[in-house]
Amino acid sequence: MTYAITGITGKVGGAMASSLLAARQRVRAVLRDARKGAAWEDRGCEIALADMNDAAALTGAFKGTDGVFILFPPIFDPAPGFPEASAIASSLRDALLAAQPAKVVCLSTIGAQATRPNLLTQLSIMEEVLGELPMPVTFLRPAWYVENCSWDVAAARDDGVIHSFLQPLDKPVPMVATADVGSVAAELIRETWSGRRVVELEGARRATPNDIAVTFSMILGRPVRMQAVPRETWEALFKSQGMKYPAPRMRMLDGFNAGWIAFEGGQAGSRKGTTTLHTVLEGLVAFAADSGVRDGIAAETNSRP
Ligand SMILES: NC(=O)c1ccc[n+]([C@@H]2O[C@H](COP(=O)([O-])OP(=O)(O)OC[C@H]3O[C@@H](n4cnc5c(N)ncnc54)[C@H](OP(=O)(O)O)[C@@H]3O)[C@@H](O)[C@H]2O)c1
DSSP, rough: OOEEEEETTHHHHHHHHHHHHHHHEEEEEEEEOOOGGGHHHTTOOEEEETTTTTTHHHHHHHTTTSSSEOOOOOSSSSOOOOOHHHHHHHHHHHHHHHHSSSSEEOOOOOTTOOSSSSSSSSOOOHHHHHHTTTOOOEEEEEOEEGGGGGHHHHHHHHSSSSSSSSSTSSOOOOOOOHHHHHHHHHHHHHHHOOSEEEEEEEEESOOOOHHHHHHHHHHSSSSEEEEOGGGHHHHHHHHHHHHHHOOHHHHHHHHHTTTOOSSSTHHSSSSSOOOHHHHHHHHHHHHHHHHHHOSSGGGGTTOOO
16 A cells, blocks of 8 residues: 655655655655655655645656555644635645545544634634545544643743643643644554545543643653633734734634533544654753753744644
8 A cells, every 4th residue: 555645845845754764654745845745755665746836746656556644734823814725725735636646634633613703713724725625535633742842942941931822720631642633643544434524533631731730840850830812812922923814813823722622522532643742842851952842932832723
């Protein structure tokens, strides 16, 4: 079996490809930057070059495969009406229709079913367009990534204070490690199903922002606390960081905080990963130490999707 993996140079795509290679499956690495291909070629992957906006290149990359994994590129500051997401969804639909892989697994998000416009609406658009495809399609909807805490490592380590947009600070949030998202995606693409299916995924335990501070504190061996960023300051803050259109991101955070961004099937209906909060944060701290991450990106904090 050969599986084409987009977003393979990112966290989820990389974890998924590693799981498939460990299971001795053939992987076609779909990349937009040829320089990043050598590492995957060395691991035995075929290489196909395609940008997500290039339907012709994507068609070639998807042809002759038993399954395609779609990683919709993260767009943090979309223009009003989400034209970037609509263009990518159309190009993917055209390519998948032309290439006719046997099945497709698309990475979506918790809350893709929400009807109020927010940053995640981009993945609702993707689900709407790709949900019409004639082949079996799975939408994998993971929770908030624990790896979003990579933005908080320097603040925790250097200041002992993390600024949180997830509020209140004692409210449990569904979160998941990207390693679990990748390994579940690798399992799903090897399954047989018909039509459109949705799989919701979170970690074994929900975590509050305060739990994150306590876990950083244990790992770093110093006191760390969370501090809520007042809602009325978000717009000016995001604009000062260079965002042109902060409203969708603010509405996404509102959705998590108010609970209207949630799993369609509730906590009981979601699949559970196994990687702990402690394991992920330990890895982020070690990575930051190796790569010399400094405070200063702390202003970004944990508000990215
Ligand atoms: N963060 C969260 O809490 C969360 C939760 C649920 C769902 N999600 C969704 O998860 C996805 C992000 O997954 P991730 O964290 O694994 O991503 P990531 O690590 O940020 O990697 C993004 C990948 O997309 C590729 N890419 C970006 N633009 C591209 C383009 N125009 N054409 C082709 N490839 C392109 C990148 O390639 P290069 O190496 O060339 O840049 C990279 O491989 C998004 O769809 C996001 O909405 C996120």
